[in-house]
Amino acid sequence: MTILVIVVDLAFSLGDFAQGFQEGARDSLRGNKDKWGMPCLLEVEQVSTSADSLFNTKLEKNVPYRSLKIQAFAEMPVWVYFISPLILIAGIAYLIGFVCLIRLLIAISRKNVFVQKNIHYLRFFAYSQAALYILYWVDTWAMGHYAAQQLKSPAFDVLGGIDPGIDWKLVMIVILFAEIFAVGVKIKEEQDLTV
Helix, strand or coil: CHHHHHHHHHHHHHHHHHHHHHHHHHHHHHCHHHHHCEEEEEEEEECCCCCCCEEECCCCEEECCCCCEEEEEECCCHHHHCHHHHHHHHHHHHHHHHHHHHHHHHHHHCCCCCCHHHHHHHHHHHHHHHHHHHHHHHHHHHHHHHHHHHCCCCCEEEEEECCCCCCHHHHHHHHHHHHHHHHHHHHHHHHHHHC
């Protein structure tokens, strides 16, 4: 059951990844990156309430609107462009880590729990996940930081990049669990030697 839940979660995650990949490919084909810089999704706060509105078909009148996010282009320092290949490498490692997690669950279902191989599986999953999330957060922060310095508008204050919504507590719990598991295997091995 656990493996099924993990596979379904991975399938939904891959769908989001594929959509982001397609958007990036479309932007690169259009050549926007070279003309205007790198596209950045930014969080904004609307300063002025302009006369702009949207037509509501049910109410049959114009209604005011508020923008919370915008996409704009900004020039990035050279080091930011090196993060994307690192994210790709970390993403591949994370997929391998998912395979390791499934292999760990299969080993546990076969009653083969406290062995060195399972430590490697769990650690690879935990640290590849952490690496991917850290790189993604750095990329989002850097793009938001540099874009906020460059972009000015009378209607918006650019607050920075969109929060990637990473649950850092969960990442730390997985790493902590991996290390606790490693200590448990070591204690079991020491017990086996003393018997």
